[in-house]
Amino acid sequence: MCDLKQAPAYTRVDFHQGPFVVFYEVTQACDLVCQHCRACAQPLRHPEELDTETACELLGQLAQFPKSPLVVLTGGDPLKRSDVFDLVRRGVGTGLEMAMTPSATPLVTRTVLQRLHDEGLSRLAVSLDGVDAATHDAFRGVSGSFDRTWQILQQGRDVGLSLQVNTTVTAANLEQIDAIAESLASCDIALWSVFFLVPVGRGEQIDRISAEQYEVVFDRLWHHAQTKPYDITTTEAPHYRRFVLQRRGSPQGNTRSSDGVAHQRAPLGVNDGKGAMFIDHTGRIFPSGFLPIECGQFPSDSLVDVYRDSSVFRSLRDANLLRGKCGECEFRQICGGSRARSYALTGDALAAEPDCVYQPRQERLVQSMDENQDQYEKQA
């Protein structure tokens, strides 16, 4: 999940009241043809895409949650909408933290980056899926994307934007994790977000890494989290939290950067529908972009009501409803497994995470871990 240094403190209780992060897919249009694209992005904008006025209403409604969520404008490519600057300005004006994930195309110019900065964008995230052009460009489906990504990072830094790099782990770049981590060390990013594939959209065609390989990647991420000048987080791999807690030997596991400063991070336990929400380009509301269970339709449904009261969202927030080993696991509150991956592979959003090697211990430890988690949240 994205996180920002100024994000308000959240607890599990807050997750019932509102999301920590909302992904708003402003358009499905994109000039890239990425292998793993969740959105199966198209070159042209959808005729039923929410118009500017309705999109601004949407942002206004998000600002009604008790704690304003971080809003990530995503796609497709958000820059395929010429009104995206208006949306950033409107979001910032209503008190929202606004972030964006543009595609690395010629639409991203220094002038555009400067304007996004001036409109108040809090974070710009770009994707880097290989340590070299051959790996990255093959993944993105367009040659030159690797070089353009690095150019965006450099120009984004020059205009003063806070930067994030997103990397999708696949069999093709598994051996490059360390090299990518090293390459990011000198480009002044705030966060490296490592995404673990959910087989939806075009991602259905890509081989997943094994559960054992997750642990290998977690080990490398943990190593780099100790030594690199940026924070590291995972997307659709909440079991990295279990891995970190196991390494720390304590439930108090907020990552600390090498500068010794504990940065404000996404709160423990964020998962699909639990502290997170996704709205697609036509206003359909989902627990996440990777969990295609439609729970409502904006503007006819209230975003606040759907997040709080939809039976799907409510069940996803209740770790005691998890099935299989996740339901028995002492880490279920802070992890719970990727609900999207469980749904994609089993058709049951509450089934056990298919890509976790962990075997829960005795039931008596479950309560103990929950109590430790409660204690942590009181102290946070």
Ligand code: SF4
């Ligand atoms: S068994 Fe489930 S809840 Fe436990 S660590 Fe693995 S994915 Fe997380």
